[in-house]
Amino acid sequence: xxxxxxxxxxxxxxxxxxxxxxxxxxxxxxxxxxxxxxxxxxxxxxxxxxxxxxxxxxxxxxxxxxxxxxxxxxxxxxxxxxxxxxxxxxxxxxxxxxxxxxxxxxxxxxxxxxxxxxxxxxxxxxxxxxxxxxxxxxxxxxxxxxxxxxxxxxxxxxxxxxxxxxxxxxxxxxxxxxxxxxxxxxxxxxxxxxxxxxxxxxxxxxxxxxxxxxxxxxxxxxxxxxxxxxxxxxxxxxxxxxxxxxxxxxxxxxxxxxxxxxxxxxxxxxxxxxxxxxxxxxxxx
Amino acid sequence: xxxxxxxxxxxxxxxxxxxxxxxxxxxxxxxxxxxxxxxxxxxxxxxxxxxxxxxxxxxxxxxxxxxxxxxxxxxxxxxxxxxxxxxxxxxxxxxxxxxxxxxxxxxxxxxxxxxxxxxxxxxxxxxxxxxxxxxxxxxxxxxxxxxxxxxxxxxxxxxxxxxxxxxxxxxxxxxxxxxxxxxxxxxxxxxxxxxxxxxxxxxxxxxxxxxxxxxxxxxxxxxxxxxxxxxxxxxxxxxxxxxx
Ligand SMILES: Nc1ncnc2c1ncn2[C@@H]1O[C@H](COP(=O)(O)OP(=O)(O)OP(=O)(O)O)[C@@H](O)[C@H]1O
Ligand SMILES: [Mg+2]
Numbered sequence: 001x002x003x004x005x006x007x008x009x010x011x012x013x014x015x016x017x018x019x020x021x022x023x024x025x026x027x028x029x030x031x032x033x034x035x036x037x038x039x040x041x042x043x044x045x046x047x048x049x050x051x052x053x054x055x056x057x058x059x060x061x062x063x064x065x066x067x068x069x070x071x072x073x074x075x076x077x078x079x080x081x082x083x084x085x086x087x088x089x090x091x092x093x094x095x096x097x098x099x100x101x102x103x104x105x106x107x108x109x110x111x112x113x114x115x116x117x118x119x120x121x122x123x124x125x126x127x128x129x130x131x132x133x134x135x136x137x138x139x140x141x142x143x144x145x146x147x148x149x150x151x152x153x154x155x156x157x158x159x160x161x162x163x164x165x166x167x168x169x170x171x172x173x174x175x176x177x178x179x180x181x182x183x184x185x186x187x188x189x190x191x192x193x194x195x196x197x198x199x200x201x202x203x204x205x206x207x208x209x210x211x212x213x214x215x216x217x218x219x220x221x222x223x224x225x226x227x228x229x230x231x232x233x234x235x236x237x238x239x240x241x242x243x244x245x246x247x248x249x250x251x252x253x254x255x256x257x258x259x260x261x262x263x264x265x266x267x268x269x270x271x272x273x274x275x276x277x278x279x280x281x282x283x284x285x
Numbered sequence: 286x287x288x289x290x291x292x293x294x295x296x297x298x299x300x301x302x303x304x305x306x307x308x309x310x311x312x313x314x315x316x317x318x319x320x321x322x323x324x325x326x327x328x329x330x331x332x333x334x335x336x337x338x339x340x341x342x343x344x345x346x347x348x349x350x351x352x353x354x355x356x357x358x359x360x361x362x363x364x365x366x367x368x369x370x371x372x373x374x375x376x377x378x379x380x381x382x383x384x385x386x387x388x389x390x391x392x393x394x395x396x397x398x399x400x401x402x403x404x405x406x407x408x409x410x411x412x413x414x415x416x417x418x419x420x421x422x423x424x425x426x427x428x429x430x431x432x433x434x435x436x437x438x439x440x441x442x443x444x445x446x447x448x449x450x451x452x453x454x455x456x457x458x459x460x461x462x463x464x465x466x467x468x469x470x471x472x473x474x475x476x477x478x479x480x481x482x483x484x485x486x487x488x489x490x491x492x493x494x495x496x497x498x499x500x501x502x503x504x505x506x507x508x509x510x511x512x513x514x515x516x517x518x519x520x521x522x523x524x525x526x527x528x529x
Contacts, residue, residue: 077432102436108429112451124447125438155527173437 021177021209022051022074027083028234029069042234044069046083049228049237051177056203056210058220060266061230062277067213068105070235071179074211075102087177101175103183105213109154109162109169116141116150122169140168143202160187164195171202178203180212184219192216193251196223200250217270221262222254229269232276239269292516316501325502340483344400345472348407352468353461356412360419360457361445370420381413385471386478393479403475403483410471411464418460422453455525462518469511 028045044066051057061067072078073085076096087097101122109118119137128136141147144164154162163183170178180199184192196219203210214220220227221243229239243262245253253259300318307317316324328334363370388409396402426449434448450457476485484503491499 072432075436077435096435096438098438100436102432104429104432106427106429108427108433110430110448110451112454121447122437125443 019053020050021053021088022049022211023084023086024049024073025084025086027073027080027085029066029073029078030081044073044233044235045080047235047237051209051211053176054207054209055225056200056212056223058212058214058224058227059230060214060217060220060227060270061235062232062270062274063215064277065230065233065273066235067230068181070230071102071181071211071213074177075100075179077102099176100179101170101173101177102179103163103166103170103181105181105185107154107159107162107166109157109165111154113153114150115146115152115154115157115165118154118165119168119172122172126173136172136174140171143171143198144168160184160191163187171206174206175208177209177211178206180210182213182215185215192219193222193254197251199223204247217263217266218254218259221259221266222249222251227262227266229266230273232273238273239265241265312497314497316497320498321501321505324498325505328499328502329506334487337482337484337487340400341472341476341485344403344476344483345407345469347400348404348472349411349465349468351404351408352411352415352464355408356415356460356464357419357457359412359416360460361423361449363416364420364423364453365449367424370424374417374420377413377417381417385410386474389475389478398479398481403472403480403485406475407468407472410474411468414467415460415464418463419453419457422456422460423449425456426452455522458518458522458525462515462522465518466511466515473507 024047026045027047029043030040031043032040047070059067059070069078073080074087074092076085076087076092079093085092087100090097110121113121116137119140120133123133123136138147141150144167146161146164146168149157149161154165157165163185167180167183183199184195187195199210199212200223202208212220212223224243225245227241227243228237229241230236231238241262244258303315303318307315307320363373385406389406392402392405392409396405430448430452431444434444439447473483473485473488476483477489480486484507488500488503490496491503
C-alpha cells in the first residue's frame with residue numbers, strides 16, 4: 001500500500017512545491033458530428049493545466065461544458081484533437097496509463113456480480129497475494145459503508161449505494177490518481193456532505209491525487225485544494241481558486257467564513273457562463 | 286416458484302381438450318391421452334425406436350452445436366464491428382423471414398441425403414436468431430462498462446469474457462432459447478423430407494401408412510421434450526433477467 005505519511009504534505013503550501021503528476025498543454029477536443037459533412041463540435045479547450053502529486057483538484061462548470069470530456073482525456077479513454085496530455089511525465093495519447101482509477105458519472109456497477117465481486121473485479125488483473133486482496137476488499141467495503149451488503153446485487157441497492165460500489169472498486173486498486181465524475185450526483189445534500197468527508201479521508205490515507213468533477217459549488221469549496229472553473233462550451237479554465245484549507249479539514253468547514261467567500265467567488269465566475277449554457281446571455285450589468 | 290401452478294393448470298386444460306377432441310373426432314384421426322401414453326410406453330420399449338432416436342439426437346446435437354458456435358461468433362463479430370453489422374444485419378433479417386424450406390433443394394444438392402443435410406437444415410434454422418440476438422445484445426452493452434474495463438487494462442479477450450458476455454447474457458440466452466427450438470424444428474423437418482432414419486422420418490412414414498397410434502405417440506414425445514426443454518430454458522432466462 002502506498003501509505004505516504006500524511007505529515008509529508010501537511011498543507012497546500014507544501015503541495016504546491018510537490019511534483020507535477022498530470023499536465024495538459026494547449027489541449028483541444030473536437031467531436032465529429034455523426035452526419036457526414038457536418039462541422040465538428042468543439043467540446044473543450046484550449047486547456048492548460050497541471051495537477052500536482054497528491055493535491056485535491058475540483059472542477060466546476062456549467063452543464064455540457066466538457067467536464068466529462070476533460071476527464072476522459074486525462075484517463076486516456078479518448079485522445080486530444082490538439083495538444084498533449086501527460087501522466088507522470090509520459091504522454092498519454094489514448095493509451096490507458098497504469099495507476100489511474102476512474103469513477104464515472106453514470107452507474108457502472110456490474111449487475112451480474114455481487115457487491116463483493118464487483119469490488120474484487122478491480123483487482124482481477126493485479127497479481128497480489130489472496131490475503132492482501134481480501135484485506136483490501138474488506139477495507140473498501142467498510143470505508144464505503146457497504147459491509148452489510150457485500151452479498152447483495154446492484155439491483156437491490158439504491159443509486160447512491162451503487163455509486164459507492166464503483167468508488168470501492170476503484171479504491172482497491174490503490175490508484176495514484178483518482179478521477180471522480182460527479183460521483184455524488186445521485187445523493188441527497190446531507191449524505192453528500194458525509195460522503196465528502198469519506199473522500200477526504202481516503203485522499204488523506206492514500207496520498208493519491210484526486211480530480212473531482214462536480215456541479216455542486218459547495219462541494220468543490222469544501223473538498224478541494226484548488227478549484228478550476230470552466231466556461232460554457234467549448235470549456236476553458238476561466239479561474240483557478242486556491243482554497244487554502246488545511247489537509248485535515250472536514251465537512252464542518254462549511255460554517256467558516258472563508259467557505260462562504262469561496263462559494264461566492266465561484267458563483268461570480270460561473271453565473272454568466274451558466275446563463276450562456278442555457279442559451280440566455282447576460283443582459284444587464 | 287410462482288409459475289408452476291399455472292403450468293399445471295395449462296397441462297390439465299390441454300389434456301381435457303385433447304380427451305374431448307378424441308371423443309369428438311373419433312379414432313380415425315386421434316387417440317385419447319390414455320391410449321397415447323400406453324402406446325408410447327410400448328414404443329419406447331422397442332430397440333427400433335431407440336435407433337431412430339439416437340439418429341435424431343445426434344443430428345440435433347450437432348446442428349445445435351454448430352448453430353450456437355457460429356451464431357455466437359458471428360454475433361460478437363458483428364456486434365463489435367458497426368460497419369459490418371450495418372451491411373449484414375438487414376441481410377440476416379431477410380434470410381430469417383423467408384421460409385427455410387425453400388432452401389431445402391439447394392441444401393440437398395450440396396449435402397446429399399443423410400445426416401449432413403439434416404444437420405445443415407437444423408443449423409440454418411437456429412443460427413440466424415442466435416446471431417441476431419447476440420449482435421443486438423453486444424451492441425447494447427453500456428459504453429460505461431467497456432470504459433471501466435479499459436481503465437482496468439483488460440485486453441480484448443478478457444473484455445469479451447468478463448464484461449461483454451455477462452453484460453449481454455440475458456439477451457444472448459433469449460437468442461439461444463429461440464435458436465434451440467428452431468434448430469429442433471429444422472432437424473425434424475430435414476428428417477421428414479429427405480432421410481431414411483430418425484424420428485422425423487418415422488413420423489413421415491407413420492403419416493404415409495396412416496398409423497395413428499405411432500403419429501400420436503411420436504408427436505406426444507416431441508411435444509413433451511420440446512415443452513420441458515423450453516420451460517427449463519425460460520426459467521433460467523428469467524433468472525438472468527432478474528439481476529439485470
Ligand atoms: N462522443 C461524443 N460525440 C459528440 N459530442 C460529444 C461526445 N461527448 C460529448 N460531446 C459533446 O461535448 C460537450 C461536452 O460534453 P461533456 O459530457 O464533457 O459535458 P459535461 O460538462 O460533462 O456535462 P454534464 O455536466 O452535463 O455532465 C457536449 O456539448 C456534448 O454534446
Ligand atoms: Mg459530465
